[in-house]
Each structure stands twice: as structure tokens, then as C-alpha cells.
Amino acid sequence: MPIDPTVAVGADLGERTFSWGASDVLLYHLGVGAGTRDGDHVDPGALRWTFDGPDLQVLPSFGVVAPTFHETDPPPLDLPGCDIQLSQVVHGSQSVAVHGPLPTSGTATISTTLTDVWDKGKAAVIWQEGVARDESGSALWTVRSSIFVRGEGGFGGERGSATPVEVPQTAPDCDVTCTVTPQQALLYRLCGDRNPLHADPAFARAAGFPAPILHGLCTYGIVLRELTDALLDGDASRVTSYAARFAGVVFPGETLRVRGWRTGDDRVVASATVVGGERDGSPALADVEVGVRG
Numbered sequence: 001m002p003i004d005p006t007v008a009v010g011a012d013l014g015e016r017t018f019s020w021g022a023s024d025v026l027l028y029h030l031g032v033g034a035g036t037r038d039g040d041h042v043d044p045g046a047l048r049w050t051f052d053g054p055d056l057q058v059l060p061s062f063g064v065v066a067p068t069f070h071e072t073d074p075p076p077l078d079l080p081g082c083d084i085q086l087s088q089v090v091h092g093s094q095s096v097a098v099h100g101p102l103p104t105s106g107t108a109t110i111s112t113t114l115t116d117v118w119d120k121g122k123a124a125v126i127w128q129e130g131v132a133r134d135e136s137g138s139a140l141w142t143v144r145s146s147i148f149v150r151g152e153g154g155f156g157g158e159r160g161s162a163t164p165v166e167v168p169q170t171a172p173d174c175d176v177t178c179t180v181t182p183q184q185a186l187l188y189r190l191c192g193d194r195n196p197l198h199a200d201p202a203f204a205r206a207a208g209f210p211a212p213i214l215h216g217l218c219t220y221g222i223v224l225r226e227l228t229d230a231l232l233d234g235d236a237s238r239v240t241s242y243a244a245r246f247a248g249v250v251f252p253g254e255t256l257r258v259r260g261w262r263t264g265d266d267r268v269v270a271s272a273t274v275v276g277g278e279r280d281g282s283p284a285l286a287d288v289e290v291g292v293r294g
Contacts (some may be wrong), residue, residue, distance in 0.1 A: 003124050004115040005151070005157045007081030010232040011130065018067045021105040022052040028062050031188035033178055045234045049225070054249065057236040059228070061221045062227030063132060063141040064094060067110045079114060081129040082126060084149050086195065087207050088196040091216040092146035095243035097291070099139050099196055099260040108132045108140055116138060117146075118160030124152040125160060127247070162245075165287040167269050174230035177275055178222055180214060182221045182253045188218040214250040221286050226258045227290055231268055240266075241291035247283035249273060252270075266292050 025191075034049035035041065041050075048055045068075070077084055112130035129144045181187075185198040193215055196203040204212045224242050232238045250256065257275035260268050270288040273281055 002083040002152050003117060003126075003154070003155055004081040004259075005119075005155075006115050007125065008079065008117050009081075011080035013079070013114060013130075013267060014044075015109050015111050016067050016111075017107065018069070019105075019107040020062075020066050020069060022041050022056060024066070024069050025056065025058050025062060025104050026050060026052055026114040026220070028065065028191050029059060029225070030145070031191045032059070032061075032218055032225055034225060035182065036179070036181065038097070041260045042234045045229070048234060053102075056104050057105055059221060059236050060096055060098045060102060060141070060210060060239045060242055061217075061223055061224050063096050063098060063164065064143050064145075064220075065191050065193070066108070067130070067132070072194060074196060076195050079126065082117075082149075083222040085154060086197075087203075088150045088152065088165065090148050092148040093240065093243070093245040093287070094143070094145045094217065096141055096143050097241040098141045098239065101138065101272045106134060106140075108134050110143075117157055118156055119153050119157035120148075120149065120152045120159065122153070124149045124157075139227055141254050162287075165269050167259070167271055167280075168261045170262065173262050173268075174227070174260045175257070176226050176230050177257050178226055178256050179255045180222070180250060180252055184218060184252050185212055186252075188215050193217065194239050209249065211251060214252055216237075216246040217247070219250050219256070219272065220232070220244055222256060223258050223270065223285055223288060226256075226292070227268060227270055227288075231260050231262060232292065238291060238293045240291075240293050243289050245273075245287040247286035248274075250284050251279075260288075260290075268292060 040046035116127040118125040232277040260270040
């Protein structure tokens with residue numbers, strides 16, 4: 001049986017201790033498109049993402065990738081009770097909740113658990129949650145993610161449910177575009193995700209795509225950075241949480257359109273789609289929600 005929920009659900013995936021520094025933060029920000037607009041190299045606001053000076057800040061989505069940032073192998077899938085292959089898997093959703101502004105360098109330990117396995121009939125959805133703590137034991141951030149495993153449903157498990165995030169039927173408070181560079185996936189893979197789906201054309205074709213696709217987590221980071229710049233005065237410390245569902249693929253060289261709505265003093269909702277070309281209007285991220293401080 002490829003997936004056995006009686007083994008998987010509640011399984012302890014152990015702990016991982018990791019460290020990061022300003023160079024890692026800078027590479028991550030460049031990987032999610034910071035500094036690509038004309039004039040960003042002299043713009044004080046843009047340089048808060050790309051220059052290791054006193055104003056350097058950390059985009060909260062960095063916490064999602066920090067534990068595996070220095071990995072050079074494709075991500076392992078040795079999950080208890082789950083006999084699955086990398087070519088079957090796409091990222092389903094991702095969230096991060098931060099307990100304060102993330103430091104530009106540090107050491108932490110993350111503890112991760114498999115929390116749910118959903119049976120969608122033709123696919124399975126596997127959820128895991130991790131809590132990162134600093135050396136004193138204080139929580140820094142919590143991550144929760146799901147992967148969508150094609151061809152592994154039908155095992156009789158719970159179907160699961162989710163509440164969609166509705167965007168207002170009014171003009172957005174921001175409507176911005178960001179061009180994904182042709183080498184974006186090749187740069188972002190240096191942030192610890194060497195899945196060949198994002199670099200190897202033959203692997204991508206075998207997985208059913210015409211060409212390598214952008215990492216979902218790269219799109220995830222791009223959208224949060226754009227929303228932070230457009231609606232939060234570029235201040236990453238105001239973000240308390242960020243969640244999104246991966247609704248479609250993005251190819252390097254395409255352009256993303258990000259629309260965001262303030263729905264209160266402590267919340268922004270948004271959508272992200274491809275704009276222009278043959279795939280104009282294709283969804284990229286859905287159910288986007290940002291928790292806001294102040």
C-alpha cells in the first residue's frame with residue numbers, strides 16, 4: 001500500500017538544527033526577484049532586501065526554506081507510511097506564522113510532524129507542520145505545508161476540507177506586475193531546492209510539463225515581497241503570517257500580476273495570476289492571506 005495513514009498521521013519527522021547568515025538572506029531575496037526593477041540598485045527601499053547594511057530585513061517566507069537552505073540534493077520523500085516518487089508530487093499549499101521579525105542570522109532547531117493525510121480519490125494530500133525554535137527554546141516561526149501526490153488516492157481516508165479565501169469584488173488596493181526572469185528557477189534552486197523539475201527539461205517533460213517550471217515557493221516569495229512593498233511600506237516586520245495555495249504553474253520568463261486588498265487593519269488578501277502571452281489569466285496562487293501587525 002503506497003500510503004498508509006495509520007502510520008503516516010502523527011509521525012514524528014524528527015529535528016533538524018540549522019544556521020543562516022546575511023548572505024543566505026540576500027540570496028533568497030534575489031531568488032524571489034528583489035532588485036530586478038530599474039533603479040532598484042540605488043533605491044533605499046529596494047536595498048532593504050538586497051544589501052547587507054544596517055537596514056537589511058528578512059522576508060518572513062525565508063523561514064520556510066531556511067532549514068534546508070544549504071541542501072544540494074533533490075528533496076527526500078522518505079515519509080513514514082508514504083511510498084511515493086518525486087515525479088508524482090507538486091506543492092499544494094504553504095503557510096508560515098512568525099513570532100516576531102526574523103533575524104538576519106542565527107541558529108535554530110525545527111521539529112516536524114506529519115499531521116494529516118487526505119484522500120482526494122485520484123490523489124493524496126499530505127500535510128506536515130514544523131516549529132522552529134532558537135537556541136533558548138523560544139519559538140521563531142511555525143510552518144505548515146501540504147503536498148499533492150498524483151495517483152495515490154483511493155485508500156479510503158478522510159477527504160479533508162479547506163475554507164477558500166474570498167477576494168473582494170472591488171478595485172484592489174494594489175495591482176502590480178513582476179517579470180519572472182528566464183534564469184529565475186536556476187537562481188532560486190540555489191536556495192536549497194534542487195528538484196530537477198525546475199531545471200532539467202527531460203525531467204519536466206516526463207512529469208507532464210513542456211519545460212521546467214518555476215518553484216512554487218519562488219512564486220510564493222515573490223508574491224509576499226510584492227505585497228509587502230505595495231501595501232506595507234516595504235516593512236517585512238509588519239507581516240505576522242502568510243498563507244497561499246498553489247493554484248497553477250508559472251514558467252520562467254512569464255509575468256506575474258499580483259492584486260491585493262486590505263480587509264482590515266490586520267489582514268490582506270490577494271491573488272496572483274500570469275499576465276500576457278498565451279497563458280494570460282492563468283492562476284498561480286490562490287487563497288492568499290497575509291496577517292499584518294500595526
